[in-house]
Amino acid sequence: MQFGIFSVGDVTPDPTTGTVLSEGERIALMTDVALKAEEVGLDVFATGEHHNPPFVVSSPTTHLGYIAAKTDKLLLSTSTTLITTNDPVKIAEDYAFLQHLSGGRVDLMMGRGNTGPVYPWFGKDIRDGIKLAVENYHLLRKLWREPVVNWQGQFRTPLQGYTSTPAPLDGTPPFVWHGSIRSTEIAEQAAYYGDGFFHNHIFWNKEHTEQMVALYRRRFEFYGHGAADQAYVGLGGQVFMGATEAEAKRVFRPYFDNAPVYGHGPSLEDFTKMTPLTVGTPEQVIERTLGFADYVGDYQRQLFLIDHAGLPASLVMEQLEMLGTEVVPVLRAEFERRRPAHVPSDPPTHASLVAAGPDAPFHLVEPALERVKQMQAEQAAASAAEPVEVRA
Amino acid sequence: MTRRIVVVTAGLTVPSSTRLLADQLAEATQAQATARGEALAVDFVELREVAAELAAFMVTGGVPTPRLTELRELVASADGLVAVTPVFNGGYSGLFKMFFDALDKDSLTGTPVLVAATAGSARHSLVLDHAMRPLFAYLRAVVVPTGVFAATEDFGSHGLSERISRAAAELAALVLSQDGYGVGGFVPDLAARPRRTSGTQVEADVTPFGELLRGHAGDNAP
Numbered sequence: 166m167q168f169g170i171f172s173v174g175d176v177t178p179d180p181t182t183g184t185v186l187s188e189g190e191r192i193a194l195m196t197d198v199a200l201k202a203e204e205v206g207l208d209v210f211a212t213g214e215h216h217n218p219p220f221v222v223s224s225p226t227t228h229l230g231y232i233a234a235k236t237d238k239l240l241l242s243t244s245t246t247l248i249t250t251n252d253p254v255k256i257a258e259d260y261a262f263l264q265h266l267s268g269g270r271v272d273l274m275m276g277r278g279n280t281g282p283v284y285p286w287f288g289k290d291i292r293d294g295i296k297l298a299v300e301n302y303h304l305l306r307k308l309w310r311e312p313v314v315n316w317q318g319q320f321r322t323p324l325q326g327y328t329s330t331p332a333p334l335d336g337t338p339p340f341v342w343h344g345s346i347r348s349t350e351i352a353e354q355a356a357y358y359g360d361g362f363f364h365n366h367i368f369w370n371k372e373h374t375e376q377m378v379a380l381y382r383r384r385f386e387f388y389g390h391g392a393a394d395q396a397y398v399g400l401g402g403q404v405f406m407g408a409t410e411a412e413a414k415r416v417f418r419p420y421f422d423n424a425p426v427y428g429h430g431p432s433l434e435d436f437t438k439m440t441p442l443t444v445g446t447p448e449q450v451i452e453r454t455l456g457f458a459d460y461v462g463d464y465q466r467q468l469f470l471i472d473h474a475g476l477p478a479s480l481v482m483e484q485l486e487m488l489g490t491e492v493v494p495v496l497r498a499e500f501e502r503r504r505p506a507h508v509p510s511d512p513p514t515h516a517s518l519v520a521a522g523p524d525a526p527f528h529l530v531e532p533a534l535e536r537v538k539q540m541q542a543e544q545a546a547a548s549a550a551e552p553v554e555v556r557a
Numbered sequence: 558m559t560r561r562i563v564v565v566t567a568g569l570t571v572p573s574s575t576r577l578l579a580d581q582l583a584e585a586t587q588a589q590a591t592a593r594g595e596a597l598a599v600d601f602v603e604l605r606e607v608a609a610e611l612a613a614f615m616v617t618g619g620v621p622t623p624r625l626t627e628l629r630e631l632v633a634s635a636d637g638l639v640a641v642t643p644v645f646n647g648g649y650s651g652l653f654k655m656f657f658d659a660l661d662k663d664s665l666t667g668t669p670v671l672v673a674a675t676a677g678s679a680r681h682s683l684v685l686d687h688a689m690r691p692l693f694a695y696l697r698a699v700v701v702p703t704g705v706f707a708a709t710e711d712f713g714s715h716g717l718s719e720r721i722s723r724a725a726a727e728l729a730a731l732v733l734s735q736d737g738y739g740v741g742g743f744v745p746d747l748a749a750r751p752r753r754t755s756g757t758q759v760e761a762d763v764t765p766f767g768e769l770l771r772g773h774a775g776d777n778a779p
Contacts (some may be wrong), residue, residue, distance in 0.1 A: 300773035307775060317774040322706055349763045356765035376759035384763065430616035439620050537767060 166500045167511055167513035168493045169209025169486070170202050171244040171310075171365075171401065171468040174222030177475035180423035184477070188221045192228070195221075196474050199232045201482055203239040205489020211242035211274065211468055216250075216283050218405075219425070220362045226259040233267035240514070242266055244365070245276025245466065248305070249297040250287035252321065256301075264334035264357040269449065269515030274342040274351060274363050277351075293320070295350050296347070302354065306530045309338035328514070331481040336523060340513045342399055342466075343376070352377055356384030359532050361397035361512050364461070367470060368426065370439055372401070375460040390526075394505070397512045399466035400457055403442045406487050410445040417444050426472040433520035454492075455499055463504045465512040467496070558561075559665035560598040560732050562586060562637040567653035568675075569643065574602070575675045578707050579641040579716070585725035586639065586732075595733050600635070602628055604652050611635055611655045626757045633664040633755035637671075637732035638698070644676035644684050657692060661756025663679065665698040669752070671706040671724050682706040697751070701727035711772045 172195050177245045178185045187193065199210040212229065222228070229241040241263065246256060256273075264271045277294050278284075284291040300318045307314050308329040316324040334338070342361035345351030346369060355362040362381040366374035378398055385396035385405045405420075407413030414433060421444075436442055443453040458464060469488060472481045506509060511517075518527055526532035566585050567576030583599045590597035604611070610622045623627075632638065642653035674681070683732040685704035693700045703724035711717040754760070 296770070296773060299769050300775075303770060303774055314775075317777045318773055318775050319623075319777065321590075335670060347759075349760055350769055353763045353769065355765050368618060371623060373759065380759055380761070427617045427620075431613040431620075433612070436617075439622060466762075533766075 166209040166464070166497060166504075167240070167466045167548070168488075168496065169207050169211060169240070169242070169466070169468050169472055170198060171211040171213070171242075172198060172222070172472050173213040173244075173470070174215065174220050175425060175473055176219040176221060177425055177463065177473070179475040180419045182477075191221050191527070194472060194478050195228070196232060197478065198481060198485065200235055201485045203236045205485055205493075207485075207489055209242055209466065209478075211244035213244050214247050214278075215280065216247075216286065217280055218474045219412070221241050229271070230263055233270060236270075238270075240270050240272065242271070242342075243273050244363075245278075246257050246441070247278045247283070248275040249294055250283055250289050250300050251275045251301075253301040253305040254308060254321075254324070254327070254329065257305055258268065258331075260339055261309065261329065261333045262329050264339060264515070265331055269334050269337075269519075271318050271515070272340040272342065274344045274361075274511070275485045276344045277348075277496055287420050289320075291422065295348065296320075298351065299354060303345075303412045303530070304323075308336075310528060311354050324466070326479070334515065335519050337515060337518045337528075339515070340518065342512075347373075347377075349380055351376070352381040352486055353384055356390075356396070357388055357531075357533055359385065359388065359390035359526065361399055361465070363392055363399035363468075365401035365405040366441055367401045368440060371441065371457075371460050378461040382422060389536040390532065394462050394508055394509070397466075397509070398461055399468065399512070400461065400463035401441075401470065402454060402457070402463060403470045404450045404454075404484075404488070404492075405411075405444045406447050406492075408446070410449065413446065420474040420476055428474075442463075447487055450492050451495050453501075454496055458500065458503065463500070463508045465509060471507060558659065559598050560590070560636040560735070561598045561600065561634075562639060562728075563600045563602060563632050563635040564639040565602045565604065565641065567642040567650050567655065567656070568651070569605055569650070571605075572672060573643075573706070574645065574709065574712065575641050575643045577712070578675055578705065578721075578747050578771070579639065580671055581721050582639050582705065582725060585721045586637075586729050586737070587672070589722075589726050589729035589769060593729070593733060594624070596623060597732070598728070600631055602631065602656075604642055604656050607656075611652070611689075613658055615655060619659075627659075629660055629664065629757050630755040631658060633753055633757075635668065636735055637669040637728055638665065639671045639728070640693070641673040641675070644674050644681040646682065648688050649674070654692075657696070660696075661753060661754055662696060663754045664697045665693070666753050667751030668698050669735075670698040670700050671703075671705070671728040671730055672700055673707070673724070675709075675731060676709045677709055679706070679708040679710070699731060701731060703727055734749070736760065751779065 176191045203208050212225050214225050277282035281329050314327045342363045343355035344363040366375050381395045386393040405417040424518050443450050564579050566579040587597050606763050642649040670693050705720050705724050
């Protein structure tokens with residue numbers, strides 16, 4: 166199983182001191198978090214993408230390229246890449262380039278974004294959000310899988326004889342996750358292509374996460390990529406740790422109470438009950454995180470939100486240290502112990518995808534297409550064989 | 558078959574004149590149903606009791622509490638609704654609006670609704686028609702023609718109980734005739750029935766991806 170950090174890159178004043186990082190300092194802190202993540206033995210660093218203050222994360226591949234140069238093993242990912250407002254042609258180029266720079270240490274998570282005006286700023290209509298996600302991602306798959314692409318869709322200017330450069334490293338595109346909180350269409354999209362599904366359930370009740378993941382798993386099996394419990398699932402998580410639960414709560418409470426997303430709303434205690442937020446000892450974090458698998462099944466990637474809400478670098482680094490040394494080693498062993506042999510431990514990596522060879526279904530634009538056609542043919546044959554119902 | 562209506566009341570004090578009006582509307586609607594030989598159950602939703610939860614729901618972008626989930630499902634499955642608010646500063650109360658903002662927009666589609674309000678003076682009576690009706694029109698509910706407005710002085714007059722009876726009769730008639738879609742073959746398309754959802758559960762029926770991809774696979778004719 167993979168463990169890592171995901172960052173939204175917010176510039177938020179530290180509510181205990183009033184200190185506000187400059188954009189440069191905030192970017193540097195994110196870089197430090199990524200480097201520390203590798204140092205303490207985590208597997209993944211994922212950056213968000215936003216195009217408005219108070220966020221600094223407008224240029225993920227620039228940042229990930231820099232981090233790639235300073236790390237050896239860390240897998241670089243996104244949380245999320247805006248498949249709606251970015252040009253899929255540019256995504257294809259940028260992330261293939263990053264693959265080459267990083268030696269294949271790249272995957273991506275597609276998302277639709279959470280700031281309405283980003284759509285008009287980039288010339289799009291938010292009411293087309295799902296359609297943009299569907300069409301742009303389909304084009305992205307073609308650009309990474311077909312040497313020459315001819316394309317005429319609804320949103321982008323047509324392509325005639327277009328070749329995306331550089332081609333993916335070793336002719337093998339990055340693995341893709343689709344992140345969605347509520348939209349069943351996105352879970353369906355992930356299932357259709359046999360991609361991963363990430364549920365950032367840090368702001369949601371577990372019943373909802375359970376239903377979304379179950380839907381994705383059921384459809385993943387329906388489209389013939391494997392059994393439902395073999396589908397690739399990732400989860401978000403949010404923790405703050407201390408030597409005792411009381412100490413953790415004392416330190417974290419002002420950050421919680423003033424946090425951009427949920428501050429000035431529910432109490433820390435209520436929010437801990439309503440969502441997977443865990444504020445306590447490393448043992449409590451371990452117990453709670455292991456419990457996620459009880460409602461989503463054995464899963465492949467766990468990302469934690471650590472640097473946010475104005476937490477200073479000293480606290481963020483301390484949290485990362487505890488996560489890497491006290492929490493994740495136990496989680497690795499315990500998740501491994503409960504995982505049945507037929508369920509994959511990790512999501513596909515560049516190495517595993519290359520090893521699977523160029524004829525693997527992963528290299529098809531639509532791996533489920535043959536199966537869907539076959540099911541449609543069977544359905545047509547079955548209805549043709551049925552006697553016509555005569556109504557009185 | 559017992560029908561079920563939900564009475565949502567946004568009074569803030571205990572006792573509250575808003576609740577008093579709500580009680581009378583519920584009782585009158587039940588009486589109308591009984592007179593037609595039908596059973597009608599009533600569930601009350603006192604918004605005051607979930608005020609803090611509603612505020613938390615709003616500022617967290619919709620993280621539900623178990624109690625709110627229960628109420629949202631209660632409303633979305635009701636056969637009819639009585640909505641009663643006090644008038645504050647010329648409109649329905651913020652608490653009242655917050656509850657309806659927390660509902661799925663398809664919670665009340667096609668559902669009969671009786672609107673009612675209380676205030677200190679009769680000068681606010683147009684709140685029914687200028688504020689409450691547009692809200693329920695947006696939610697595609699069916700608001701009965703008679704709305705009931707009670708100023709403090711109305712609790713000492715005959716006119717109020719007459720209006721309550723008339724409104725209750727209108728609501729009961731709509732609630733009891735709701736299965737009027739009839740038998741297949743003799744009525745409009747059953748698929749055209751208003752679709753309602755509480756929005757609290759993930760929809761089990763997903764649009765097959767082939768349909769989502771139609772027109773977006775890059776092979777559109779130029």
